[in-house]
């Protein structure tokens with residue numbers, strides 16, 4: 001992938017973001033610009049704060065007692081930490097795919113329409129249409145069209161993970177956050193999810209946390225490398241992987257950290 | 259030497275376990291041995307579906323008591339299940355962990371209060387209230403249902419709490435991340451995921467309610483007739499056995515054993531449903 005066009009508008013901006021878990025300073029002055037319809041990868045050794053940063057973008061960290069956050073996260077220019085922000089609406093705009101597939105113990109259908117129902121959408125025709133559209137978008141329609149009322153937990157893992165993507169497609173978020181979405185999957189399933197991500201990129205802004213350097217290199221347009229709570233380098237992926245500015249990035253990419 | 263003591267301990271434990279099992283088996287055999295010939299003699303129809311219970315005249319219809327037991331048990335469920343489930347949901351999802359650690363054992367302690375104490379409260383407080391405000395004799399289906407509902411609360415609540423506790427956090431996170439409110443996540447996902455455990459708790463609670471005797475004798479009024487309204491007084495199967503066993507003999511005594519069989523079957527069915535519910539995995543429709 002080429003270095004992204006410089007005129008692209010940043011969809012999401014992080015400025016001076018600091019996060020404390022109690023006394024532990026987990027994010028230190030983090031900043032980044034995430035561009036629209038690009039895949040941005042977050043890399044770095046275990047415990048450096050990638051998941052914490054990702055969860056700050058849809059305010060999932062609010063759920064953890066004792067978390068303090070300062071700084072700015074702007075989506076389309078609007079600070080999501082501004083007082084009076086509707087957190088539920090924010091989370092619906094920033095869909096999240098988790099490390100372990102977590103479909104609800106409901107039918108495939110009920111999983112897909114969950115986000116719509118939560119937002120108050122009713123009407124069988126609307127929901128039916130959303131199910132078909134979302135499952136098609138996640139490449140599950142052919143597998144599941146005859147099994148819409150079967151339990152989601154009975155699906156193979158990779159289909160479960162794609163169902164979690166379909167669940168997001170139904171509510172059409174603006175940004176999709178993925179925290180190591182392939183780490184529970186085998187290589188074939190991983191390839192399928194990667195392919196799906198490249199397809200989704202045409203419509204969505206995607207941020208993915210990954211431990212897999214090849215994955216980051218072949219999938220992402222931009223990459224951020226974190227270390228001990230700091231964003232030590234944020235750049236075009238190709239640039240970062242061929243010619244990192246920071247020595248520590250070089251060390252991490254070439255496997256000198258855990 | 260050591261090997262010897264171990265074999266002895268092992269054999270002794272086996273003996274204890276076997277004798278526990280044997281005594282249960284003996285009880286069952288004894289009840290059936292006394293009750294089944296009676297049922298055959300009188301005929302299951304005349305026993306189960308007749309409303310005349312006059313042992314001195316050779317009439318042994320327990321239908322009113324079956325109906326009474328069912329009413330009282332369902333009533334107890336109507337009282338105990340919503341309270342127990344709501345309490346479990348609230349404690350698990352909306353209250354800080356620290357509070358839960360205090361409140362849950364406190365509720366489980368309720369299970370240790372002797373049933374005669376519940377009965378006493380029913381007689382002294384609840385029955386007069388019902389008599390004064392709703393009419394009827396006070397000692398009634400309603401009084402029994404409320405008292406039993408409170409008595410089964412600890413059972414329902416602690417099993418439902420465990421079930422809700424066992425729901426993986428990833429479901430809650432998944433729901434919240436899709437824009438659900440706390441309450442939506444709980445009732446659309448968490449409660450559904452814990453459904454089988456919650457149902458099991460309710461059914462085990464019903465098993466307790468149908469088998470409860472002392473409190474029911476004290477508050478239900480013990481009139482032998484099918485209830486026409488929740489304010490009527492009734493006699494349950496358990497109360498019937500407990501009240502008459504003292505002086506019954508011959509056929510009458512056998513009739514009480516047969517009543518025990520009916521109770522036994524009710525409880526077996528409830529417990530099997532509860533066990534089946536616990537075994538089914540949540541999911542799908």
Ligand SMILES: Nc1ncnc2c1ncn2[C@@H]1O[C@H](COP(=O)(O)OP(=O)(O)OP(=O)(O)O)[C@@H](O)[C@H]1O
Nearest residue numbers: 021024026044045046047048049050051052053064
């Ligand atoms: N709920 C929490 N309370 C306290 N500390 C936490 C909490 N969650 C994470 N941390 C700490 O914050 C730091 C960053 O954690 P985070 O999960 O963001 O790392 P990560 O980069 O995603 O690691 P991994 O690659 O292993 O997933 C770690 O040192 C971790 O121990």
Ligand SMILES: [Mg+2]
Nearest residue numbers: 050051052179
């Ligand atoms: Mg992580």
